Amino acid sequence: MTLTNDAPARRVRRLADRQVTDRDALYRLLDDQLVGHLAAVADGMPIVVPMAYARVGDDLLLHGSTGGGFALRAVETRAPVAFAVTSLDGVVVARSLYDSSMNYRSAVAYGTLEPVDDPTAALDALADRLIPGRGAEVRANTRREVAGTRVLRLALDDVVMKARAGGPSEAPDDGEDRSVWAGVVPLAPAWGEPVASELTPEQTPMPESVVALMRSRARLPTL
Amino acid sequence: MTLTNDAPARRVRRLADRQVTDRDALYRLLDDQLVGHLAAVADGMPIVVPMAYARVGDDLLLHGSTGGGFALRAVETRAPVAFAVTSLDGVVVARSLYDSSMNYRSAVAYGTLEPVDDPTAALDALADRLIPGRGAEVRANTRREVAGTRVLRLALDDVVMKARAGGPSEAPDDGEDRSVWAGVVPLAPAWGEPVASELTPEQTPMPESVVALMRSRARLPTL
Numbered sequence: 001m002t003l004t005n006d007a008p009a010r011r012v013r014r015l016a017d018r019q020v021t022d023r024d025a026l027y028r029l030l031d032d033q034l035v036g037h038l039a040a041v042a043d044g045m046p047i048v049v050p051m052a053y054a055r056v057g058d059d060l061l062l063h064g065s066t067g068g069g070f071a072l073r074a075v076e077t078r079a080p081v082a083f084a085v086t087s088l089d090g091v092v093v094a095r096s097l098y099d100s101s102m103n104y105r106s107a108v109a110y111g112t113l114e115p116v117d118d119p120t121a122a123l124d125a126l127a128d129r130l131i132p133g134r135g136a137e138v139r140a141n142t143r144r145e146v147a148g149t150r151v152l153r154l155a156l157d158d159v160v161m162k163a164r165a166g167g168p169s170e171a172p173d174d175g176e177d178r179s180v181w182a183g184v185v186p187l188a189p190a191w192g193e194p195v196a197s198e199l200t201p202e203q204t205p206m207p208e209s210v211v212a213l214m215r216s217r218a219r220l221p222t223l
Numbered sequence: 224m225t226l227t228n229d230a231p232a233r234r235v236r237r238l239a240d241r242q243v244t245d246r247d248a249l250y251r252l253l254d255d256q257l258v259g260h261l262a263a264v265a266d267g268m269p270i271v272v273p274m275a276y277a278r279v280g281d282d283l284l285l286h287g288s289t290g291g292g293f294a295l296r297a298v299e300t301r302a303p304v305a306f307a308v309t310s311l312d313g314v315v316v317a318r319s320l321y322d323s324s325m326n327y328r329s330a331v332a333y334g335t336l337e338p339v340d341d342p343t344a345a346l347d348a349l350a351d352r353l354i355p356g357r358g359a360e361v362r363a364n365t366r367r368e369v370a371g372t373r374v375l376r377l378a379l380d381d382v383v384m385k386a387r388a389g390g391p392s393e394a395p396d397d398g399e400d401r402s403v404w405a406g407v408v409p410l411a412p413a414w415g416e417p418v419a420s421e422l423t424p425e426q427t428p429m430p431e432s433v434v435a436l437m438r439s440r441a442r443l444p445t446l
Contacts, residue, residue, distance in 0.1 A: 034325065035311050039262035039271035048262035048271055050309040050329050086273040088258050088412070093433055095361050097350035098368040102257065106273050127320035137403055138318050145321040167420040180360055181427045185436060186415030189311070190443055197390040197405040204404045210316055213408060220413055220441045 020105070020161040029087055029105045029161065030055040034130065036085040038062065040074050053083070054129035060109060060154040061122050075113045075152055083154055084108045090186040094168035095176035101168070103184060107161040113152040122151040132216075133209040190218040243328070243384040252310055252328045252384065253278040257353065259308040261285065263297050276306070277352035283332060283377040284345050298336045298375055306377055307331045313409040317391035318399035324391070326407060330384040336375040345374035355439075356432040413441040 020026070030053075039048040047070055054061045060083060074081055085107050092101040116122040123141055127134060168182050191214050194206060243249070253276075262271040270293055277284045283306060297304050313326040339345040346364055350357060391405050414437050417429060 034314075035309060035327070037260040037262075037271055037307050037309070039260075039269040039305075041264050041267065041269050044264065045303050045333075046262040046264050046269060046305045048260055048305045048307045048331060050307060050327065052325060080268050082262075082269045082271045084260050084271045084273060086258060086260070090415070091257075091353060091436065093354055093357065093417075096364070096368075097347065097358060097361060098364050098372075100350055100353055100357065102275060102353070104258070104273065108271060110268075124320065127323055130314060130323055130325070131316055134316065134323065135320060138320060139398055139400065141319070141321050142398065145319075149321075167418070170420060170422045175362055175365065177362065178422060179424065179427070181430050181433065182420040182423050183418050183433075184420075185417045185433060186443075187412050187440075188415060188443060189410050190413040190441065192313070192409030192411060194316075194408045195390070195406050197393060197407075199393045199401060200404050200406060201402065204402070207404050210404065210406075210408060213314065217410075218413065218443045220409075220411060221444060 018163065020163050025105070025163070026107055026156070026159060026161050027055065029107055030060070030085055033085050033087055036060075036083050039082045039084070040070055040079055042070055042073075051083075052126065052130065053085070054126045055156075056122075056125050058156045060156060061116065061126055062113065062152045062154060063123070063126050063149065075115060075150075078112050080110065081113055081154065082108055082110050088187055089165070090184045092164075092168050092184050093182055095170075095178070095180050095182045096174065099169045099174075099176075101164065103164050103166070103186075105161070105163040107159055109154055109156055110158040110160075111154050113154055116151045116153045119149065119151050120146050122153075123149060126151065131209050131213055133212060134207075137207045137209055188218065190220045192220045241386065243386050248328070248386070249330055249379070249382060249384050250278065252330055253283070253308055256308050256310055259283075259306050262305045262307070263293055263302055265293055265296070274306075275349065275353065276308070277349045278379075279345075279348050281379045283379060284339065284349055285336065285375045285377060286346070286349050286372065298338060298373075301335050303333065304336055304377065305331055305333050311410055312388070313407045315387075315391050315407050316405055318393075318401070318403050318405045319397065322392045322397075322399075324387065326387050326389070326409075328384070328386040330382055332377055332379055333381040333383075334377050336377055339374045339376045342372065342374050343369050345376075346372060349374065354432050354436055356435060357430075360430045360432055411441065413443045415443045 038051045087105045090103040094100045309329040315324040317323045
């Protein structure tokens, strides 16, 4: 359920926490986000780190120096992992503090990490997910770069997705003052103005990949 | 390190993955985000769920139906937990796929969950963190609402914070084509247009709390 903001008369209906079983909704969530949280057990203790990922078909490709250490260990020992991807979609402003809430979509995939068969292709997929089309503008990964990286795969076999969407609870007899505004304030990531690197020559045009990236989400107003 | 976007001639410098030991930087991250990921071990398996939180002093207050089940169990058994809060701050567009990256800030707090001494005050703090000032516009939580909720506390005693900021790696002799644009595209959450609930009377003005909330982050352009 999408919040539509174009017409002032549109009102949000409530669709509370619920399990989502729609595979397309899962793909939309995974393809909309860039970072998830990988949890594992190390010496009986929970560990969790943020990691970049890319969905390719029914696999999540993981790769990230942040969690490199324990992720690699998890591969070697075939330790179970859980990988959570969450999108915070809005703040739900109810007429009581108790009913105030957040709209979100969240998926947790359970399984084990495995090395990918073709690291070169997997690294390209990860990069293309981050900045689509960038591969055509820069040199290919060198053999040394590929050799120095390990890309891991988590199959989307065992996934639980949950979501909350829509407006606040408005149960009768909840003691709430109906004259007060209630509703939802949507929240979404937006791009800021790109900033060139130190060595980018003056007047260098922004490449097609960055122009397209900027079009893929709303742009933050210049402050 | 903040990316400044106002002057075209400003260039981002690189500040790669590093551990952050500045307590104020930790507070800024925690106070900027609304949702973290709680990881624990259940029957030897890793579990992770998104949860709303509020920082009050050197405690994180947690509360959220999503993870209610295992969080409560973790309290009862004094099981160790890890709670991660991450802010994705931008996409780093390098001149190679290999060096492409993300700017982020991330903190992981380790410890055990404990019940709070004053659930009424803790619930108010959680609500005030979500929508500052809303408490003055709506009725107080009822005794039954407070009784039906458990707010948990995770002390910020054992926290690891990491961050990456600034532009891409531009090492000499990396085989990269220097004529190509490289830099950073900042990313930040922004508010969309508020949508009134079904039972909000027409012409009801937006309350001060929502007006202030909208000012607290950039506003998405109306599409």
